[in-house]
Amino acid sequence: MATATHNIVDAYNNFYTGNETEWRMLGAKSKAENLIEVCRAIQPAKVLEVGAGDGSILHYFDELGFGEELYALEIAESGVSFIKDRKLSRLKEVKSFDGYHIPYADNSFDLVILAHVLEHVEHERVLLRELKRVAKYIAIEVPLDYRFGVDKRMKHFLDYGHINMYTPTLIRFLLQSEGLNIEADKTSLTPIETVKFCEFKVLKKPKTITKNLKIELEYRIKKFLGSILGKNKTEQFANAYTVLAKRSEKDLQIF
Structure with a gap:
């Protein structure tokens, strides 16, 4: 063993x-x-x-x-x-x-x-x-x-x-x-709140409105594309x- x-x-x-x-x-x-x-x-x-x-x-x-x-x-x-x-x-x-x-x-x-x-x-x-x-x-x-x-x-x-x-x-x-x-x-x-915690608290990157919006937009785009392009694309985007x-x-x- x-x-x-x-x-x-x-x-x-x-x-x-x-x-x-x-x-x-x-x-x-x-x-x-x-x-x-x-x-x-x-x-x-x-x-x-x-x-x-x-x-x-x-x-x-x-x-x-x-x-x-x-x-x-x-x-x-x-x-x-x-x-x-x-x-x-x-x-x-x-x-x-x-x-x-x-x-x-x-x-x-x-x-x-x-x-x-x-x-x-x-x-x-x-x-x-x-x-x-x-x-x-x-x-x-x-x-x-x-x-x-x-x-x-x-x-x-x-x-x-x-x-x-x-x-x-x-x-x-x-x-x-x-x-x-x-x-x-x-x-x-990965949930939006988890990504933000990692970016701003774990990695200690500056917290800006632009960065916040980018994280939220990327999440929503991946969800949307996965929903219309099917299982293979959903699995490709997934974390x-x-x-x-x-x-x-x-x-x-x-x-």
Whole structure:
């Protein structure tokens, strides 16, 4: 069984210090809403989030009543501590793990959540096989980093720990080639308020009327063009892809 290398564990161990709580909570709100939307048809009772970070998505699951019992696994000790300190009413257990081996028995959960994690994972298929071992349904969200010439911006993405690039098509191929059936999916743009927070508070760029209007106009143009040009164009413009997959009866695996 693969395990996360020491340098990766060290990089994330002290990652969740509380300095960026507002930023993470803002991003987590749309992620939680996307995940709840694609899972609407299954109404899971027992939910595990793998790579739960500081628990910001779990916070919204708890607040919105998603899942009767919530569980969390996180590679970073600082993240585990942060999640515990939240004292979420539906959270039953939080554990640290090695990045690949899930310390629960087969079919322990109705649903496993993997939100903005897969782009950080060295051995994606190893982790996916563990997810489908412990749950019938898997909900995944990934950022859509891929654009033409993305290799010219390698340092930018590596600084965020993004070692994998995805498009909706590539994620669907990955999941289906691992014996998972696509049940529901959606693409989404980064919300306007999140873009503004990043620009003006995180990146500390000057806040101007022109910049505000540019952010709002770009968002609305992409939404409009996607609505009239169809799915391919919508996926091209999107910033995130959220998908619900179900373990197939044959549990096909391609190695």
